[in-house]
Amino acid sequence: MPNLEILAQHNRDRLAKAKEQYLGKTFSSNNFGDFIVVDYVNNKNITVEFIATGYQTKTTTKEINQGKIADRLKPSVFGVGIIGTKYPINESGDMNYIYKVWSNIIDRCYNEKTRLKYKAYSDCSTSDNFKYYEYFYEWFISQKGCNERFEVDKDLLLKGNKVYSENNCILLPKEINLALSTKKSQRGDFLIGVRKTKTGYQSRCNIRGKKYSLGVFNTEIEAFNAYKKAKESYLKELANEWKDKIDDRAYNALMNYQVEIND
Numbered sequence: 001m002p003n004l005e006i007l008a009q010h011n012r013d014r015l016a017k018a019k020e021q022y023l024g025k026t027f028s029s030n031n032f033g034d035f036i037v038v039d040y041v042n043n044k045n046i047t048v049e050f051i052a053t054g055y056q057t058k059t060t061t062k063e064i065n066q067g068k069i070a071d072r073l074k075p076s077v078f079g080v081g082i083i084g085t086k087y088p089i090n091e092s093g094d095m096n097y098i099y100k101v102w103s104n105i106i107d108r109c110y111n112e113k114t115r116l117k118y119k120a121y122s123d124c125s126t127s128d129n130f131k132y133y134e135y136f137y138e139w140f141i142s143q144k145g146c147n148e149r150f151e152v153d154k155d156l157l158l159k160g161n162k163v164y165s166e167n168n169c170i171l172l173p174k175e176i177n178l179a180l181s182t183k184k185s186q187r188g189d190f191l192i193g194v195r196k197t198k199t200g201y202q203s204r205c206n207i208r209g210k211k212y213s214l215g216v217f218n219t220e221i222e223a224f225n226a227y228k229k230a231k232e233s234y235l236k237e238l239a240n241e242w243k244d245k246i247d248d249r250a251y252n253a254l255m256n257y258q259v260e261i262n263d
Helices: 004-022 061-066 097-110 112-117 133-141 174-180 220-241 248-255
Strands: 026-028 034-042 045-050 056-059 075-077 151-153 170-172 194-196 201-207 210-217
Touching (some): 097 112, 151 174, 170 174, 170 248, 220 248
Antiparallel strands (some): 151 170
């Protein structure tokens, strides 16, 4: 039988040696800068504090040695977004839905590769508040349609708006969001809803995912006016179908939506 006192002393000596190796020492993470070990209970219960932000988190010696520790107060999402400590990034091994929505907004506004690929986002940005995941999370769950996993729309309430913010954004079902898309980069040189044919100007409108011809007209403006009438009617139809599930502001904006000649 082993001498229990000797074994206990051996364990105390190992702990003391490990504490001496880690406690108060500075280490580097792979992507978040340097941190200090401020408390050491055992190799699986260690508290570290990041020097730049003061953020503290629990970790292990394995993660310290591999540098796999994240500072959730650092603007780490495309150099702008701050995750914070209150809300999850992952749930049951999958990315949290609200985090995915938020990080996609930060991506399209501040990731240069995305902005170059999708010209519609080249001059988009967010409010200062929306740069914080914690703020966005609380804003999102306060919106009508959050439980339906509606999409974030930035320019129904303020046409032409380029800033994702708590004041301008609203949640909309995908069907309405698609109906509001103008797809300028795919349209060519003619007015929205119009294309040139051999016999004149054809007016077309997407309704419920299907493209309908509204007729061929002698002038481009006549074709545009046919599109305008059909599109505004369709948006009113959608507004009434979704009236009970969307924000009153969204309903009113859809009922009063005007298709402009420069859309």
